[in-house]
Amino acid sequence: MIVLNHTIVPVGDRHRGARLLAGLLGLEVGAPAGPFTPVQVNADLTLDFDDRSGARPGHYAFLVDDGVFDAALAFAAQSGLQWGSAPRLVDHQINHLGGGRGVYILDPDGIAYEFFTAVP
Numbered sequence: 001m002i003v004l005n006h007t008i009v010p011v012g013d014r015h016r017g018a019r020l021l022a023g024l025l026g027l028e029v030g031a032p033a034g035p036f037t038p039v040q041v042n043a044d045l046t047l048d049f050d051d052r053s054g055a056r057p058g059h060y061a062f063l064v065d066d067g068v069f070d071a072a073l074a075f076a077a078q079s080g081l082q083w084g085s086a087p088r089l090v091d092h093q094i095n096h097l098g099g100g101r102g103v104y105i106l107d108p109d110g111i112a113y114e115f116f117t118a119v120p
Contacts, residue, residue: 015049083105102120
């Protein structure tokens with residue numbers, strides 16, 4: 001068995017980046033651990049936000065249920081984040097790949113968070 005346990009997310013401000021992802025997913029930001037600000041996504045996966053080397057564009061995709069999808073989209077709209085139906089496309093539309101709903105939400109550091117309710 002192979003389980004991804006954690007990954008580092010390079011951002012301009014680790015606290016802002018962690019708060020943004022936590023807000024999108026309805027999660028809590030963990031206590032800083034050394035140079036990292038963690039967001040535990042589930043029992044097996046933590047994203048560790050790190051601002052020591054600056055931001056780099058990235059893509060993180062999450063299979064979510066309808067409630068999390070709706071909450072993430074509402075958080076993005078309320079926060080003034082750019083979002084759209086395809087990577088880097090800001091059309092304020094969702095897609096229906098795989099028979100579900102999908103959206104890409106962009107953070108200020110150029111990271112595209114993808115949320116989908118069915119595997120495309």
